[in-house]
Amino acid sequence: xxxxxxxxxxxxxxxxxxxxxxxxxxxxxxxxxxxxxxxxxxxxxxxxxxxxxxxxxxxxxxxxxxxxxxxxxxxxxxxxxxxxxxxxxxxxxxxxxxxxxxxxxxxxxxxxxxxxxxxxxxxxxxxxxxxxxxxxxxxxxxxxxxxxxxxxxxxxxxxxxxxxxxxxxxxxxxxxxxxxxxxxxxxxxxxxxxxxxxxxxxxxxxxxxxxxxxxxxxxxxxxxxxxxx
Amino acid sequence: xxxxxxxxxxxxxxxxxxxxxxxxxxxxxxxxxxxxxxxxxxxxxxxxxxxxxxxxxxxxxxxxxxxxxxxxxxxxxxxxxxxxxxxxxxxxxxxxxxxxxxxxxxxxxxxxxxxxxxxxxxxxxxxxxxxxxxxxxxxxxxxxxxxxxxxxxxxxxxxxxxxxxxxxxxxxxxxxxxxxxxxxxxxxxxxxxxxxxxxxxxxxxxxxxxxxxxxxxxxxxxxxxxxxxxxxxxxxxxxxxxxxxxxxxxxxxxxxxxxxxxxxxxxxxxxxxxxxxxxxxxxxxxxxxxxxxxxxxxxxxxxxxxxxxxxxxxxxxxxxxxxxxxxxxxxxxxxxxxxxxxxxx
Numbered sequence: 001x002x003x004x005x006x007x008x009x010x011x012x013x014x015x016x017x018x019x020x021x022x023x024x025x026x027x028x029x030x031x032x033x034x035x036x037x038x039x040x041x042x043x044x045x046x047x048x049x050x051x052x053x054x055x056x057x058x059x060x061x062x063x064x065x066x067x068x069x070x071x072x073x074x075x076x077x078x079x080x081x082x083x084x085x086x087x088x089x090x091x092x093x094x095x096x097x098x099x100x101x102x103x104x105x106x107x108x109x110x111x112x113x114x115x116x117x118x119x120x121x122x123x124x125x126x127x128x129x130x131x132x133x134x135x136x137x138x139x140x141x142x143x144x145x146x147x148x149x150x151x152x153x154x155x156x157x158x159x160x161x162x163x164x165x166x167x168x169x170x171x172x173x174x175x176x177x178x179x180x181x182x183x184x185x186x187x188x189x190x191x192x193x194x195x196x197x198x199x200x201x202x203x204x205x206x207x208x209x210x211x212x213x214x215x216x217x218x219x220x221x222x223x224x225x226x227x228x229x
Numbered sequence: 230x231x232x233x234x235x236x237x238x239x240x241x242x243x244x245x246x247x248x249x250x251x252x253x254x255x256x257x258x259x260x261x262x263x264x265x266x267x268x269x270x271x272x273x274x275x276x277x278x279x280x281x282x283x284x285x286x287x288x289x290x291x292x293x294x295x296x297x298x299x300x301x302x303x304x305x306x307x308x309x310x311x312x313x314x315x316x317x318x319x320x321x322x323x324x325x326x327x328x329x330x331x332x333x334x335x336x337x338x339x340x341x342x343x344x345x346x347x348x349x350x351x352x353x354x355x356x357x358x359x360x361x362x363x364x365x366x367x368x369x370x371x372x373x374x375x376x377x378x379x380x381x382x383x384x385x386x387x388x389x390x391x392x393x394x395x396x397x398x399x400x401x402x403x404x405x406x407x408x409x410x411x412x413x414x415x416x417x418x419x420x421x422x423x424x425x426x427x428x429x430x431x432x433x434x435x436x437x438x439x440x441x442x443x444x445x446x447x448x449x450x451x452x453x454x455x456x457x458x459x460x461x462x463x464x465x466x467x468x469x470x471x472x473x474x475x476x477x478x479x480x481x482x483x484x485x486x487x488x489x490x491x492x493x494x495x496x497x498x499x500x501x502x503x504x505x506x507x508x509x510x511x512x513x514x515x516x517x518x519x520x521x522x523x524x525x526x527x528x529x530x531x532x533x534x535x536x537x538x539x540x541x542x543x544x545x546x547x548x549x550x551x552x553x554x555x556x557x558x559x560x561x562x563x564x565x566x567x568x569x570x571x572x573x574x
Contacts, residue, residue: 023448053269053272054265055265055266089261089262195491196451196455198529199450199454199455199488200451202481202484202485202487202488203448203451206447206448206450206481206482206484207447207448209474209477209478209481210276210447210473210474210477213276213473213478214272214275214276216275217273217274217275217276218272218275
């Protein structure tokens with residue numbers, strides 16, 4: 001392999017790293033959902049995705065495959081892209097739909113009535129809640145009157161800002177740390193809001209745990225192999 | 230009964246199955262789904278301790294003897310509750326039917342309670358059949374699978390007007406425990422049949438019924454907890470929580486137990502091993518030995534008391550199902566503590 005090809009593979013891997021499982025809010029590359037990622041000498045990329053169970057919800061699966069397609073298609077210098085989800089009951093429908101750049105409704109003709117924007121919105125809203133708990137928990141002080149600028153810089157803070165921006169919520173230094181993602185206002189009952197933020201984070205992390213465990217059992221991986229692609 | 234450190238626990242496994250997912254039972258043309266379904270279940274077993282994993286052929290169809298051994302001889306279970314899942318679209322004789330469960334229960338008096346199921350898409354005929362099954366098998370509960378495929382339909386909702394007729398019938402027949410599978414999302418497409426909002430709807434409308442949300446709505450525990458705090462007749466079925474997390478992801482198990490105790494409280498949590506996905510033995514023993522780890526991240530949550538564990542492992546289910554608990558296995562002081570929740574201050 002040439003350096004160029006190694007570089008292309010790294011670029012494709014990095015692009016896949018920007019794609020998240022919408023429900024878990026974690027990158028596909030960390031979750032171990034990328035089974036294969038190769039770029040040949042001609043710049044043709046071959047990517048295979050996999051999921052923890054045969055019956056993982058097809059709506060989430062569709063989002064991930066479509067997002068992965070978009071992310072990798074944006075990598076400069078690629079001459080071709082063959083991206084597919086393996087071992088899933090709806091693999092064929094999803095792969096065909098994504099390859100043809102069709103939406104979810106067109107791909108699952110007769111079975112789906114909505115595109116997935118609402119679903120995605122709900123998950124980002126939860127990601128804001130979970131992210132708020134992550135940031136506040138390590139703070140060691142009452143977060144009620146603080147702004148984002150009062151919080152020491154961290155990857156968790158960057159992630160929270162990014163998710164808030166995705167929802168069109170303010171995310172600059174002067175903006176309040178506690179913000180109800182559904183209304184965009186400061187929560188009236190901060191204690192209850194923080195308890196719910198903690199619960200939301202627990203839920204997402206427990207799910208992520210189940211998904212990782214299932215994937216390991218399904219593909220006989222060791223813990224170290226998760227996320228290596 | 231399980232005894233540890235001088236404490237005796239009455240154990241109700243509120244979530245068990247006697248299924249047949251062997252290839253002989255697969256519907257022609259639907260083999261992919263029948264196979265995929267049982268392999269998906271089998272993968273879940275991988276979250277338990279390695280020495281409890283079964284080979285796939287045993288998992289597809291296990292014997293009566295094995296089930297009796299795993300539950301009652303070594304599994305510490307006093308009473309087991311069958312939760313049927315028909316899946317007749319994929320399995321010729323059904324995957325785990327009321328009839329198959331009842332036949333086994335009849336051979337072992339006093340060991341099992343037989344729940345049945347209903348599907349509002351079956352209309353008036355289904356309503357009649359439900360009544361017959363309830364009377365024949367003495368059912369006190371139903372297990373509902375809102376995401377079950379039926380022809381072109383990919384599931385139904387408890388909010389459907391047809392479902393209300395069935396719930397009214399349950400009330401009339403004294404079937405007061407409504408178990409609903411709200412677990413890891415599997416098939417439904419954009420119509421998410423495992424969303425818990427439909428439970429919220431009927432829990433308000435049917436105050437005489439208990440709604441046990443199996444698998445606590447995973448992967449949406451937060452939706453479930455928030456809903457459950459608003460409805461006094463909603464319970465958490467711990468199948469998957471104990472089996473899927475306690476061994477494989479102990480830290481998340483601690484967090485989830487902490488949250489469930491915080492939002493719902495000790496009287497609303499119902500143990501279920503989910504046999505044959507997981508055996509009860511390691512779950513009962515592990516849960517009795519378990520407690521909230523000393524960890525900064527878990528500092529919001531108090532440790533569980535022995536009495537709380539007794540309630541969760543059996544006494545809560547015994548209360549819902551009117552199961553007679555031997556005097557020596559009851560709580561000495563049955564005073565209960567109100568769930569903490571979050572006060573509106």
